[in-house]
Amino acid sequence: xxxxxxxxxxxxxxxNINLLSKSSTVLEFENNVLGTGFFPLISIATHEKPDxxxxxxxxxxxxxLEGTLSSGTLKLGISHHHAVFHINSKLxxxxxxxxxxxxxxxxxxxxxxxxxxxxxxxxxxxxxxKNFTSFCTIYNEELDKAFKLDNPKHSKRTPINNPWITGxxxxxxxxxxxxxxxxxxxxKRKKYRLxxxxxTTA
Numbered sequence: 050x051x052x053x054x055x056x057x058x059x060x061x062x063x064x065n066i067n068l069l070s071k072s073s074t075v076l077e078f079e080n081n082v083l084g085t086g087f088f089p090l091i092s093i094a095t096h097e098k099p100d101x102x103x104x105x106x107x108x109x110x111x112x113x114l115e116g117t118l119s120s121g122t123l124k125l126g127i128s129h130h131h132a133v134f135h136i137n138s139k140l141x142x143x144x145x146x147x148x149x150x151x152x153x154x155x156x157x158x159x160x161x162x163x164x165x166x167x168x169x170x171x172x173x174x175x176x177x178x179k180n181f182t183s184f185c186t187i188y189n190e191e192l193d194k195a196f197k198l199d200n201p202k203h204s205k206r207t208p209i210n211n212p213w214i215t216g217x218x219x220x221x222x223x224x225x226x227x228x229x230x231x232x233x234x235x236x237k238r239k240k241y242r243l244x245x246x247x248x249t250t251a
Contacts, residue, residue: 050085053112059135060087060110067104069094086112090120091133098129109135119162123169125184126177132184136162152203155196165195 050060066078068089082089087110094103107130109120116139122131138157169191178184 050082050087050110053085055086056113057116057139058087058112059137061108061133061135063107063130065106067106068092068108069103069105082110088112088114090117090135091122093122095122095131095133096129097131107131107133109133111135113137113139118157119166121166123173123188125173127179132188134188136165152201154198154201156198157196161195165191168195 064078066075068075068079068091079089090109090111091105091107093105095105095107097103107122111117116137118136118138120133120135122133124131136157169188172187172191173184178187
């Protein structure tokens with residue numbers, strides 16, 4: 050893993066090492082992973098079967114925590130293993146170097162993430178997929194339904210998507226700017242009236 054790029058890498062699979070246990074093997078695995086700049090994104094049970102203690106043996110190792118919006122598991126009902134997922138904000142943009150216009154195709158706001166998790170869980174529970182292909186189809190359909198913008202957004206301001214800058218925050222910033230402009234105008238009028246009073250009493 051040391052030879053991999055320093056960011057933007059996600060390694061996913063069944064590592065067969067239960068991170069919920071406290072054995073020396075787990076400690077060695079975690080030290081090796083963390084020592085190379087990667088972090089496990091899954092910390093809950095990913096494998097459950099009758100008469101066995103739940104374990105966390107499936108995981109996603111990532112060296113890009115800044116872009117991570119959400120991660121977790123989905124119970125499919127077709128295997129003892131749960132599906133693991135990871136939503137990354139950097140998939141929201143495609144850049145065009147020729148004119149430096151950034152295009153946003155997906156909106157990974159917190160409300161959309163919650164909508165996605167709820168809808169995909171409900172759909173998988175009501176009609177469990179018969180195979181991996183049908184699971185991918187359901188996952189991608191719910192992904193587009195929750196996150197894909199009807200009309201892509203274009204901006205020159207920044208090539209990086211900041212998912213924490215929500216529509217509500219943008220509106221608050223605009224309101225703050227308007228109030229600040231009003232305050233500046235009021236201060237100018239106040240200074241003008243004060244100067245006018247000084248001139249008339251002189």
